[in-house]
Amino acid sequence: PLLINQLAAGEVVTRPAAVVKELLENAIDAHATDIEVRITQGGMGMIEVIDNGVGIHPDDMVMAVTRHATSKVADVAHLHGITTLGFRGEALAATAAVSRLTLTSSHNDSGIGRQLQVAGILGDTPKLIPVVHHRGTTITVKDLYFNVPARRGNLKSIATEFSHIETIVREVALARADVALTLFHDNKKRLSLSVNTINKVTEKYLPLSRLEQATGLALAEQAIEIAVDLSSLTQQFGSSSATNANGEYADNVRTMQAASIGGWLWASYDANHSLPKLIYVNGRLVKEALISNQLRQMVQSVQLAGMGYALYFELPTQWLNVNVHPSKQRIKISPLNNIMAHLSHAIRAKLRGLNT
Numbered sequence: 625p626l627l628i629n630q631l632a633a634g635e636v637v638t639r640p641a642a643v644v645k646e647l648l649e650n651a652i653d654a655h656a657t658d659i660e661v662r663i664t665q666g667g668m669g670m671i672e673v674i675d676n677g678v679g680i681h682p683d684d685m686v687m688a689v690t691r692h693a694t695s696k697v698a699d700v701a702h703l704h705g706i707t708t709l710g711f712r713g714e715a716l717a718a719t720a721a722v723s724r725l726t727l728t729s730s731h732n733d734s735g736i737g738r739q740l741q742v743a744g745i746l747g748d749t750p751k752l753i754p755v756v757h758h759r760g761t762t763i764t765v766k767d768l769y770f771n772v773p774a775r776r777g778n779l780k781s782i783a784t785e786f787s788h789i790e791t792i793v794r795e796v797a798l799a800r801a802d803v804a805l806t807l808f809h810d811n812k813k814r815l816s817l818s819v820n821t822i823n824k825v826t827e828k829y830l831p832l833s834r835l836e837q838a839t840g841l842a843l844a845e846q847a848i849e850i851a852v853d854l855s856s857l858t859q860q861f862g863s864s865s866a867t868n869a870n871g872e873y874a875d876n877v878r879t880m881q882a883a884s885i886g887g888w889l890w891a892s893y894d895a896n897h898s899l900p901k902l903i904y905v906n907g908r909l910v911k912e913a914l915i916s917n918q919l920r921q922m923v924q925s926v927q928l929a930g931m932g933y934a935l936y937f938e939l940p941t942q943w944l945n946v947n948v949h950p951s952k953q954r955i956k957i958s959p960l961n962n963i964m965a966h967l968s969h970a971i972r973a974k975l976r977g978l979n980t
């Protein structure tokens with residue numbers, strides 16, 4: 625199993641930032657509202673993610689670091705209806721196979737939790753040590769690739785690895801304004817985002833205050849609001865509510881509309897302007913060439929030099945197939961052309977409004 629886990633690590637744990645991404649996704653899946661990320665030496669010394677989520681029951685802690693142990697998908701058939709960010713059940717096992725990993729968690733308010741250590745190999749009789757811990761989970765990953773020298777040699781400078789981590793944390797910050805996030809590097813605070821209150825209905829996807837804090841860019845002034853109702857498509861292509869495999873609401877924080885796109889757009893007459901280009905589908909940042917190409921064509925057709933966007937797609941899970949690539953950044957959307965037609969119509973209407 626160690627070899628298999630190390631092979632899996634080759635796909636999932638490509639660099640420290642990839643570990644951070646998986647740990648943040650787990651914290652969010654566990655309904656954390658406050659997440660602290662502590663990094664030393666660009667993640668090559670330590671990566672620690674502390675959350676206040678639901679925690680892990682002592683009986684489930686060994687399972688959590690075992691390959692293909694996921695509490696999130698009852699069976700493969702459910703892979704089409706995924707509402708959680710994680711579902712492959714390999715991130716923790718793969719990380720543990722190539723690092724010294726400590727999992728500490730408490731699932732109640734007793735103030736006591738359990739701790740489990742894995743250094744490459746999970747022993748035959750893994751020991752759970754009782755420790756003081758708040759409700760939630762802390763995962764500490766030290767000495768990444770200590771047992772895979774070739775991979776350790778592939779890592780870039782501390783500054784480069786940390787900048788990748790910072791990018792990941794910012795991307796999560798933009799996906800979830802309802803979660804407080806703090807990032808430390810070598811004990812220095814690098815990012816501190818409190819929960820941003822949503823002042824207007826139009827800010828339900830992303831308050832502009834969070835956007836400005838997370839990017840450090842003055843974006844509020846020029847932001848054009850986008851709101852697209854896709855409910856006409858749900859009659860055609862079906863809809864399902866955002867429930868997980870157990871029929872529970874997977875996301876108790878945001879109430880999802882069945883099918884919509886909302887967010888912000890920036891039109892730019894200056895080609896050098898570096899504007900964000902972010903597409904989130906049900907809270908997951910996706911890199912989907914089909915969508916970004918269509919948006920780029922739209923820009924050309926209205927003779928703008930550039931366009932930025934932070935667009936939040938909320939779609940029925942049955943329209944999506946997220947199990948396309950281990951990184952989970954690729955996604956298949958079934959009525960994509962219909963969706964893009966609605967989006968393009970809405971964007972053109974807004975841009976026309978600008979010129980008059």
Ligand code: ADP
Pocket residue numbers: 646650651654675677678679680687688689693694695696709710711712713714715716717760761
């Ligand atoms: P996946 O997220 O795909 O299920 P992971 O390897 O990332 O797989 O995690 C394995 C399991 O460990 C999860 O399904 C979950 O039950 C548990 N887990 C991991 N991290 C956390 C966390 N921060 N809070 C609560 N449970 C967690």
Ligand code: MG
Pocket residue numbers: 646649650709710711713715716
């Ligand atoms: Mg996960």
